[in-house]
Amino acid sequence: xTVSSASQDATxxxxxxxxxxxxxxxxxxxxxxxxxxxxxxxxxxxxxxxxHETSPHFPAEAGFWLERSYRYFPEGTVHLAVxxxxxxxxxxxxxxxxxxxxxxxxxxxxxxxxxxxERASVHRLDLDEVPGIxxxxxxxxxxxRDVFAPLGAELAAGRVKPxxxxxxVDAVVPSWIEEPTVTKARVSGIVVTHDNFGNLITxxxxxxxxxxxxxxxxxxxxxxxxxxxxxxxxxxxxxALINSFGVVELARAEQSAMEGLGLSRGAPVxxxxxxxxx
Amino acid sequence: xTVSSASQDATxxxxxxxxxxxxxxxxxxxxxxxxxxxxxxxxxxxxxxxxHETSPHFPAEAGFWLERSYRYFPEGTVHLAVxxxxxxxxxxxxxxxxxxxxxxxxxxxxxxxxxxxERASVHRLDLDEVPGIxxxxxxxxxxxRDVFAPLGAELAAGRVKPxxxxxxVDAVVPSWIEEPTVTKARVSGIVVTHDNFGNLITxxxxxxxxxxxxxxxxxxxxxxxxxxxxxxxxxxxxxALINSFGVVELARAEQSAMEGLGLSRGAPVxxxxxxxxx
Amino acid sequence: xTVSSASQDATxxxxxxxxxxxxxxxxxxxxxxxxxxxxxxxxxxxxxxxxHETSPHFPAEAGFWLERSYRYFPEGTVHLAVxxxxxxxxxxxxxxxxxxxxxxxxxxxxxxxxxxxERASVHRLDLDEVPGIxxxxxxxxxxxRDVFAPLGAELAAGRVKPxxxxxxVDAVVPSWIEEPTVTKARVSGIVVTHDNFGNLITxxxxxxxxxxxxxxxxxxxxxxxxxxxxxxxxxxxxxALINSFGVVELARAEQSAMEGLGLSRGAPVxxxxxxxxx
Numbered sequence: 001x002t003v004s005s006a007s008q009d010a011t012x013x014x015x016x017x018x019x020x021x022x023x024x025x026x027x028x029x030x031x032x033x034x035x036x037x038x039x040x041x042x043x044x045x046x047x048x049x050x051x052h053e054t055s056p057h058f059p060a061e062a063g064f065w066l067e068r069s070y071r072y073f074p075e076g077t078v079h080l081a082v083x084x085x086x087x088x089x090x091x092x093x094x095x096x097x098x099x100x101x102x103x104x105x106x107x108x109x110x111x112x113x114x115x116x117x118e119r120a121s122v123h124r125l126d127l128d129e130v131p132g133i134x135x136x137x138x139x140x141x142x143x144x145r146d147v148f149a150p151l152g153a154e155l156a157a158g159r160v161k162p163x164x165x166x167x168x169v170d171a172v173v174p175s176w177i178e179e180p181t182v183t184k185a186r187v188s189g190i191v192v193t194h195d196n197f198g199n200l201i202t203x204x205x206x207x208x209x210x211x212x213x214x215x216x217x218x219x220x221x222x223x224x225x226x227x228x229x230x231x232x233x234x235x236x237x238x239x240a241l242i243n244s245f246g247v248v249e250l251a252r253a254e255q256s257a258m259e260g261l262g263l264s265r266g267a268p269v270x271x272x273x274x275x276x277x278x
Numbered sequence: 279x280t281v282s283s284a285s286q287d288a289t290x291x292x293x294x295x296x297x298x299x300x301x302x303x304x305x306x307x308x309x310x311x312x313x314x315x316x317x318x319x320x321x322x323x324x325x326x327x328x329x330h331e332t333s334p335h336f337p338a339e340a341g342f343w344l345e346r347s348y349r350y351f352p353e354g355t356v357h358l359a360v361x362x363x364x365x366x367x368x369x370x371x372x373x374x375x376x377x378x379x380x381x382x383x384x385x386x387x388x389x390x391x392x393x394x395x396e397r398a399s400v401h402r403l404d405l406d407e408v409p410g411i412x413x414x415x416x417x418x419x420x421x422x423r424d425v426f427a428p429l430g431a432e433l434a435a436g437r438v439k440p441x442x443x444x445x446x447v448d449a450v451v452p453s454w455i456e457e458p459t460v461t462k463a464r465v466s467g468i469v470v471t472h473d474n475f476g477n478l479i480t481x482x483x484x485x486x487x488x489x490x491x492x493x494x495x496x497x498x499x500x501x502x503x504x505x506x507x508x509x510x511x512x513x514x515x516x517x518a519l520i521n522s523f524g525v526v527e528l529a530r531a532e533q534s535a536m537e538g539l540g541l542s543r544g545a546p547v548x549x550x551x552x553x554x555x556x
Numbered sequence: 557x558t559v560s561s562a563s564q565d566a567t568x569x570x571x572x573x574x575x576x577x578x579x580x581x582x583x584x585x586x587x588x589x590x591x592x593x594x595x596x597x598x599x600x601x602x603x604x605x606x607x608h609e610t611s612p613h614f615p616a617e618a619g620f621w622l623e624r625s626y627r628y629f630p631e632g633t634v635h636l637a638v639x640x641x642x643x644x645x646x647x648x649x650x651x652x653x654x655x656x657x658x659x660x661x662x663x664x665x666x667x668x669x670x671x672x673x674e675r676a677s678v679h680r681l682d683l684d685e686v687p688g689i690x691x692x693x694x695x696x697x698x699x700x701r702d703v704f705a706p707l708g709a710e711l712a713a714g715r716v717k718p719x720x721x722x723x724x725v726d727a728v729v730p731s732w733i734e735e736p737t738v739t740k741a742r743v744s745g746i747v748v749t750h751d752n753f754g755n756l757i758t759x760x761x762x763x764x765x766x767x768x769x770x771x772x773x774x775x776x777x778x779x780x781x782x783x784x785x786x787x788x789x790x791x792x793x794x795x796a797l798i799n800s801f802g803v804v805e806l807a808r809a810e811q812s813a814m815e816g817l818g819l820s821r822g823a824p825v826x827x828x829x830x831x832x833x834x
Contacts, residue, residue, distance in 0.1 A: 019592075023474070029328045030522075033350040036295075040350070040352045056474070065585045139521075140507040195583060196581030228696045229645065229697050231644060232644075254641050304752075310606040317630055363809075
């Protein structure tokens with residue numbers, strides 16, 4: 001966070017795109033109300049659902065998805081992330097600028113991995129700086145609708161500057177997902193989440209495999225070869241690969257590795273040198 | 279329904295926004311076909327999914343979600359609601375104007391709570407008034423695509439006046455959800471539905487708690503204190519609160535009250551005076 | 557495929573609309589990344605989710621949904637379909653023009669039923685023809701994001717001609733769903749999929765019932781009358797009907813035929829003459 005917020009602001013040119021990442025799911029009109037509020041303020045907003053099916057009450061997963069995907073959106077995108085079990089209590093809301101993107105999230109670990117980067121600038125939201133917010137009408141339980149949505153619309157419309165929204169802060173709640181432990185002989189990480197196919201997605205970045213000549217992945221007492229894509233093994237076979245996010249993933253061709261292995265969030269995953277003839 | 283439809287029309291200025299509320303879910307292209315039909319007629323339509331996961335064949339839940347959320351959308355929004363177990367039979371379709379919003383729904387109780395308001399004006403759709411409808415091409419089973427979508431597009435484009443779509447009607451099928459019973463000592467309502475977190479949402483409006491000094495909520499044989507937000511109790515603890523819709527909700531911090539209590543739609547919920555020291 | 561690709565190109569006028577059909581589901585940011593990539597290249601794109609809940613790894617279902625729904629979208633729509641278990645292997649990608657619509661899908665049977673039509677023109681994608689594609693940055697596991705999305709944006713923006721994207725091909729992988737077997741006495745088809753209500757949807761087109769005076773549908777050892785719409789029987793009763801796609805469907809009024817009958821994908825369904833007094 002050594003880059004001054006002024007220079008970061010200079011790089012934020014609102015694109016009109018807003019992404020939404022929540023644990024609200026698709027039942028009920030909750031996400032839709034956020035969109036309604038945004039369209040009331042900024043009728044040209046282009047709103048994209050990043051996902052509403054992150055694990056409830058687990059901010060770190062939302063942050064992981066966002067951290068690994070925001071670069072695919074236009075620069076100048078506003079990313080609203082609302083996994084917020086402490087809504088209505090004293091928790092702060094952060095406005096983070098990084099790489100020309102703007103992120104708004106509760107200060108609960110969700111956005112820690114982006115906010116702690118050297119090049120990010122981080123502001124603590126002062127509600128009084130959001131134009132036209134009626135503080136008395138802010139509910140105690142749904143800041144997504146009553147705070148994030150109006151703020152997101154103003155940011156996406158280019159009508160407020162991120163750096164004007166509150167004081168700069170240096171310390172934020174860190175992500176709940178620790179970085180992998182790296183020794184010469186092994187990398188020790190965990191399963192962060194899974195996708196619709198039951199592929200198990202870890203926190204181990206591809207770069208961590210580079211020191212190994214013939215890396216293998218160990219999880220659940222089994223050893224998996226590293227392949228390039230799912231179709232390289234037969235349906236039903238297990239494998240590991242570097243997925244499209246650039247992290248290690250455990251997969252089972254055309255089936256669910258999660259169900260087959262009985263592993264889920266938090267399960268330890270290890271990288272080590274395989275035998276020469278693996 | 280004492281306000282003349284003429285004066286209501288005067289307040290409907292199409293915003294171009296259309297919301298969709300159905301029990302169709304996300305499997306198959308059904309909702310997408312509705313959007314395709316709308317974009318064919320009105321390429322600038324801004325279409326928002328309110329929810330497609332209301333309980334199948336239970337129009338009242340869709341009406342509840344809509345009634346409690348439409349005000350967050352721009353005035354001039356067209357709300358299409360299609361929970362329609364009697365599609366293709368003799369049931370009528372209603373066009374309702376209220377508060378500058380336009381609602382289109384089958385006359386099966388879905389829209390009863392809005393249509394019965396004094397300030398609403400209600401018309402019974404005459405298909406011949408929908409421009410360019412090919413009656414022979416209207417399917418017997420999917421009026422969402424063949425009637426609601428083309429009509430919604432014309433309304434959102436501002437090309438038809440709601441009051442021109444058919445005769446005014448005074449009597450509609452009432453909502454299946456009865457209003458709570460109110461006595462001096464207690465308010466008796468029910469669970470209407472739940473959200474993605476397993477919070478149980480009732481039909482008891484916040485205003486009904488005002489006569490009580492220290493209201494408590496009784497459901498499933500247990501008594502719950504009324505708190506302001508989820509974070510005021512420890513994870514796993516039960517509570518009641520006034521939710522962001524302005525109705526009483528039973529919640530369990532960071533867990534599912536629905537699963538924990540074994541309660542669901544229709545379960546009785548009572549408000550009464552708590553003890554002085556609760 | 558006898559129509560020359562030149563004449564088909566003449567009929568493709570990009571509408572700016574893009575539909576997405578995948579088996580990716582709603583967990584994680586995968587579909588959203590595709591949208592981000594498209595908005596980066598073509599900020600006016602109108603992106604519609606057709607469905608992301610087709611059966612995983614079963615391309616034929618995605619093709620079935622698409623084949624039966626594309627006509628409801630504006631002419632000039634680009635339909636991206638990504639059910640792609642062989643991603644990153646040698647499988648080809650097809651660009652198909654038919655009826656003024658453009659389809660992009662892996663050559664794995666997904667798009668067979670459209671590509672094999674006489675009036676369709678089919679090209680095999682040459683990646684070098686996609687403007688600005690960085691082949692080195694194409695992942696091995698997510699061509700939806702790295703190939704389909706940029707290509708879809710260019711097509712929807714009208715900046716590339718479908719016929720310029722690669723050589724014409726005559727032979728494609730056929731759909732995995734065979735056409736029904738038709739004899740004078742009966743039509744034998746299968747259940748292709750189901751919808752959110754548990755209605756069982758078959759591959760038997762309405763036209764195949766025309767030779768019968770009083771057709772009945774036989775499945776799971778039971779015989780079902782053919783009705784016009786769900787509300788013609790009592791809740792809980794079974795029936796068959798011609799659904800809004802124009803194919804035979806087995807339904808149970810206000811309940812799930814799939815659960816009630818225990819039938820699912822692949823189950824045989826037969827049409828035959830009913831008794832005169834059925």
